[in-house]
């Protein structure tokens with residue numbers, strides 16, 4: 283199975299879109315599903331901001347070498363910096379909207395308004411990343427580097443998901459996605475488990 287970071291991010295985008303679609307179309311189980319979406323989006327954003335955005339920003343600034351040790355960043359890469367700033371801003375906006383969604387009664391009219399707001403942010407995030415940020419990344423990191431970035435992306439993403447599920451279980455349900463402790467990773471088995479589709 284391909285493990286390069288672009289494949290992993292794109293796959294995560296499709297899964298997030300599918301979950302948001304279910305959230306809009308299936309009123310039953312919304313309370314649980316919105317918590318899962320919040321955790322998944324937070325994990326996705328944290329992993330991108332830790333492993334992907336810095337590489338694109340450095341490449342845009344003309345700095346060789348990436349923190350994952352890919353060793354193939356090309357200094358003359360163009361663009362990407364502004365897109366990354368916008369992407370990080372969208373992660374925060376989406377997180378704020380999700381926080382309000384989690385606190386909102388799923389049967390209230392306000393829930394649908396917030397859901398539409400969140401869908402807009404997700405659609406914009408996915409379009410920007412897949413048309414600008416990920417092509418910029420592919421232009422400056424070689425295939426081996428993309429695989430190494432993929433390992434880091436999944437390690438961070440899965441650690442976030444594991445912690446948020448532990449926290450939710452400790453609360454007897456609910457949602458949330460706290461930042462994992464430094465150096466916290468995940469085993470391949472945990473990765474496979476976290477990749478499973480959420481129930482509901």
Ligand SMILES: [Fe+2]
Nearest residue numbers: 291326330411
């Ligand atoms: Fe993304």
